[in-house]
Amino acid sequence: MKAEPTNRKGEILLAAFDALTAEGLPMLSYDAIASRGALSRQLIRYHYPDPEDLMIDLCDHLAGLYREALISEVMKREGAARLRCFFDFYFDMIEGNLKPRDDQVYDALMSLSAGHPRIRTNLRSQYSLLGQVLSHELELEYPELSTQSAQELSYLFVCLMYGHWKMVASLGLSPEHRHVTRRAIDQLIESHRARPAKTGPKIWSNAPKS
Structure with a gap:
């Protein structure tokens, strides 16, 4: 209130x-x-x-940049290296294949999504797809993880990844702090491997809310 x-x-x-x-x-x-x-x-x-159409296409353009850059790196690796590459890419830790420099743009799109349901739906779909792909990769690499744990880990990754770059882009914290957030991902994985979650919300299958 x-x-x-x-x-x-x-x-x-x-x-x-x-x-x-x-x-x-x-x-x-x-x-x-x-x-x-x-x-x-x-x-x-x-x-x-319609300027909203332009913003929707901009969302899709950014998603395409990520997709092409990530696939080019992941396809070079096998096994556990694929998953490490996935995380390292989003925290800009792969030498010679830089994460797209789009942090301020995504911040603006996130703000616009408050009043534009189509932009909100587009961004939610992009992050949901990212989460679903990562959840699948986690289950393949760590068979001891429950499906619930894989979903929770993928959700936590998306939150940490976006939140980290928002702090860098909007507030001017050092991009070098990516090492702190990247280590947190490994620690979260180990905690779920030791104690897999048994129940919880079906994160990526929730009905979208406009």
């Missing part, structure tokens, strides 16, 4: 809170895109009369 404002500044802050909760950040302007790409505003509006 929100506290009642006692002055005009308080009213403004409550209104700003409500606006951001409902709408996220403003859409990227066509003028800004035109300036950065040496394009005409009319050309951009012709291909994307």
Whole structure:
């Protein structure tokens, strides 16, 4: 429950809170895109009369970059090395194949998802697919894990991975802190191998909420 404002500044802050909760950040302007790409505003509006469509395609573009870069690395490895590569890639620890530099873009898309169900659905689908793939890889590599543990570990990875880069991109913490978060993944895996979870929510099969 929100506290009642006692002055005009308080009213403004409550209104700003409500606006951001409902709408996220403003859409990227066509003028800004035109300036950065040496394009005409009319050309951009012709291909994307609805700015939300542009953001959806941007989500898909980013997903494609990740998919191509990750597959190129994972296919070079076998067994446990595949899973290590999976984690190392998302924490930008593979020499010569850098994680896409998109952290600020994903932060903006996440904010926009507050007020745009289509963007929210797209991002949720991307992260859910990532979680499902990782859950499968975990079960293959560690047969002693329960399906529940594999799902929980994949969920924790997605949370840690996104949260780590958000701290780096939005708050300016050192990217070198990735080593701390990467070690946490290994520790979580070992804890679940020792004590596999028996019951819990079916994380990636939940019905989507708009």
